[in-house]
Amino acid sequence: MNPAALAGVRVGSVSYLNAKPLIWGLDPAKVVLEVPAKLTNSFEAGKIDVALIPLFEILHLGVEKVVDDVAIACLGPVHSVFVASRGQFGVPGEIYLDPSSRSSVALLQVLLSEFYPGDWELVASSNPPVNASRLIIGDPALEFRARHDGGWRYHDLGELWHSHTGLPFVFAAWALRSGLKDAAGVAGALREVKVDGLEARREIASKTGDPSGSYEYLTRYIRYDLGAKEKEAILLFRELALRHGLLARTAELDFV
Ligand SMILES: C=C(O[C@@H]1C=C(C(=O)O)C=C[C@H]1O)C(=O)O
Incomplete structure (x- = not known):
């Protein structure tokens, strides 16, 4: 599967197991995989159009457009x-x-x-x-x-x-480069990828050295939704990061 809206779009993801369901079905040769800090640098340098970067960097860089309904998050223990x-x-x-x-x-x-x-x-x-x-x-x-x-x-x-x-925590989300054409189409395609990827978690886990542990990790600990509670958590995290001098105030996020 490779949705048409993603044709020609440079995609980058975190290289960890937790991100696999969100890039499942994309051509692996075309997805840049890096650890979060490096991936952020590549996105900032304009080498990638859409990247699953750390939430903190989304806030820090002042990214405006973020894909709705997709995240690497948890509610309680995250295990990793x-x-x-x-x-x-x-x-x-x-x-x-x-x-x-x-x-x-x-x-x-x-x-x-x-x-x-x-x-x-x-x-x-x-x-x-x-x-x-x-x-x-x-x-x-x-x-x-x-x-x-x-x-x-x-x-x-x-x-x-x-x-x-009492809230979930959002570690990473899909950031869209500003000026990216067809942001809504790209966002929709990434939501479709997620649906397929979540269904493929058994298969994704089976390719690791610990299939049952990996499956438990991908289903019980990591959560992939970015809904009202996650958005509330992002706002609280942003507020606390501002209070403690980790962030400067940036524009509100626009979820597409
Ligand atoms: C839950 C995790 O989330 C990751 C943690 C990140 C960070 O700390 O910057 C960034 C991306 C996520 O993939 C994890 O990798 O264990």
Whole structure:
């Protein structure tokens, strides 16, 4: 399947398993796959027309048009975005940050500033000391869980956000380059891709090293809708990010 509206449109997606249902059926040779931070750079540089970029960057770059009804989100635990530590959460100290992430780093900063104020030191480095607390996202987070047992505690940021706000959290959404022709057609095609991709989750999971774990992850933890509650969550996140100096005020998002 390759909907006509996407012909000639340069598409970029996050390279993690969680994004696979949203690009299912598109010609893999034509979709740029990168970790969130790199993908954002490619989108900003104008190399991609439509990209599944971190929500934080959508707000930060002042992206105007976002595809309605499609997201990488969660309601409660997300399973693949956590601070792994040897001890309890909320005791201030160093946390190493995954340099691939944008939304989850900002979410962690918002959660700490708002709900766990203290003398935190956030260190951007992909090479934390052996026992250091660290924020990990995406496939590396799933692999970390699979590789390490006992001794580590996982503080799931989707769960922490939900316990404080009662809301879902949106990690990424489809951003459209400004001036893109037929934005409505492109958005509609990406919604169709999503419908097929969600149905193909069993097959997508079967191609991974852990079919049942991957299927559970894609069906129980990651949610793909961007509806009223998700929009409410985006507004709250934006407000808190503004309050804590992570963002400057930008225009309202236009969902197409
Ligand atoms: C839930 C996740 O969402 C991802 C987290 C992102 C971020 O932190 O910037 C960006 C895109 C999403 O794919 C994950 O990858 O674990």
